């Protein structure tokens with residue numbers, strides 16, 4: 001039986017690490033373990049909340065909304081975590097820009113996202 | 119109540135990133151019936167119990183989201199009158215020629231203050247098996263294929279100017295407010311639910327900094343048990359679920375929110391209630407919006423506030 005390869009995903013500047021099977025998106029790998037760190041949205045490349053920068057490592061990508069990932073972004077490894085599958089260990093940084101409904105009432109300091117290092 | 123003016127939500131045209139995946143999702147998993155493809159490559163679907171040729175149009179694009187949402191009006195004279203009324207109210211309108219969408223007559227198009235494009239039309243072909251009109255069975259094989267909603271029911275759209283939309287929809291288009299949630303000041307609306315029938319909502323809007331956003335398109339399911347069945351089918355097919363199965367406090371609908379393969383949220387929904395035109399709207403406070411959204415879990419899910427296309 002073929003063994004699924006797993007790769008370590010680490011979010012730089014935080015102590016968040018989780019293993020992700022090669023067959024799963026980085027976001028789904030995190031979510032299905034009940035872990036947090038990358039904002040969780042549509043998991044389908046449309047909403048843009050899971051945007052990350054891959055600092056190191058190899059990955060495969062699926063189609064992503066151009067509203068959130070430009071050609072230049074893609075060339076510079078700024079991608080959607082729900083649309084990439086790891087081919088090696090990955091170091092990533094969370095860079096998602098999140099718009100929020102009625103922010104005055106609902107904004108909290110920690111929305112479950114990893115605070116990117118300054 | 120006699121249905122005049124706008125009679126129903128009729129269709130949504132949405133953008134998808136990968137047409138094959140989208141067609142599989144809406145045709146096989148949601149179980150809508152594919153009813154046509156046009157020269158532009160758009161794909162049309164209807165629900166099994168609908169008579170109109172389509173309730174959903176998919177357009178391949180490099181972004182997700184909604185192109186337009188449409189309402190069917192009673193007849194051509196009503197359509198012409200809405201065009202006059204909209205212009206009188208200061209809303210620019212545009213005529214989209216008959217046939218631009220398959221089997222559909224002229225549409226009157228306008229952009230609402232929240233930035234969403236709406237179309238009104240009077241004519242669209244019906245596609246009904248004649249057997250369904252004479253001594254029909256209560257349901258068909260199509261009613262069991264995939265999730266199989268009976269119809270497209272409503273949409274929730276996000277944008278900044280809710281007050282502008284409330285004016286336009288109630289003063290010009292004949293809608294009325296059935297429920298609304300208010301921010302701390304008790305007067306600024308966070309979310310509002312509008313009816314053009316005696317359904318609790320035919321269209322809803324949420325306050326959001328960016329205009330023209332899609333929160334969800336909702337499909338009507340006949341029972342709570344079938345909403346649970348929809349959840350099982352989503353699990354079987356790895357459809358990412360956002361919230362549910364649970365019940366909204368607002369509208370009392372039993373619900374699942376989930377995402378299509380392009381990240382457009384859709385809802386499978388049953389229950390709710392039937393308000394009449396003389397009913398006073400129901401109010402929700404920001405402090406209880408958690409139960410408004412998810413009554414048993416009593417919390418405001420982060421994704422409800424932040425995830426749109």
Ligand code: FES
Pocket residue numbers: 027039040041042043044045046047048049050051080081082083381
């Ligand atoms: S979660 Fe929506 S784009 Fe990744």
Ligand SMILES: [Fe+2]
Pocket residue numbers: 272273274334336385387
């Ligand atoms: Fe809904």
